[in-house]
Amino acid sequence: MIKGIFPGSFDPFTLGHLDIARRSARVVDKLYVAVLINASKRSAFTMDERINMIRAALDGESNIEVISFDGLLVDCAKQYGASVIIRSLRDSSDYLSERQMETINKRLCPDLEIVYLNSAPELMHISSSAVRELASYGCSIEGFVPEINRKIIIERLCKNG
Numbered sequence: 001m002i003k004g005i006f007p008g009s010f011d012p013f014t015l016g017h018l019d020i021a022r023r024s025a026r027v028v029d030k031l032y033v034a035v036l037i038n039a040s041k042r043s044a045f046t047m048d049e050r051i052n053m054i055r056a057a058l059d060g061e062s063n064i065e066v067i068s069f070d071g072l073l074v075d076c077a078k079q080y081g082a083s084v085i086i087r088s089l090r091d092s093s094d095y096l097s098e099r100q101m102e103t104i105n106k107r108l109c110p111d112l113e114i115v116y117l118n119s120a121p122e123l124m125h126i127s128s129s130a131v132r133e134l135a136s137y138g139c140s141i142e143g144f145v146p147e148i149n150r151k152i153i154i155e156r157l158c159k160n161g
Ligand code: PNS
Pocket: 007, 008, 009, 010, 036, 037, 038, 039, 041, 071, 072, 073, 074, 101, 104, 105
């Protein structure tokens, strides 16, 4: 049984993330979507808010479980028995930062394998930071985030209420 982890800060979870989670769940037997802390980013949503939004978006996906972990990704993988880490690539700048993270994670845990999925071309412009910015100005985020999460994101981030 191959268990994979799709880690991220998911602040918030986007349609790009949703696509990667669904595609990853077809190549592993069990997928953990893991909300972790990215020390270089200050998050807009609490851990509970992020988890609830991801669970709502992935409702009905039988081999996906949403978890959170306060610590290193390699320790999260060990705790959940996962042998594969899944990350997505939108463009070459993602590639450079992912290579650096992969090198660190491989040094910490040589047995872990990191697998990359290219984002779908029609979703590659989507990022959590773009969603936060659009929502903060009250712009529509239709086509950026799962429909079920749109209202809560706008309510939380729109400066004009
Ligand atoms: O969605 P992101 O912000 O690109 O995800 C990055 C994340 C959360 C996967 C990464 O910051 C991470 O693995 N954090 C946990 C701490 C860790 O393991 N750091 C060492 C790898 S550099």
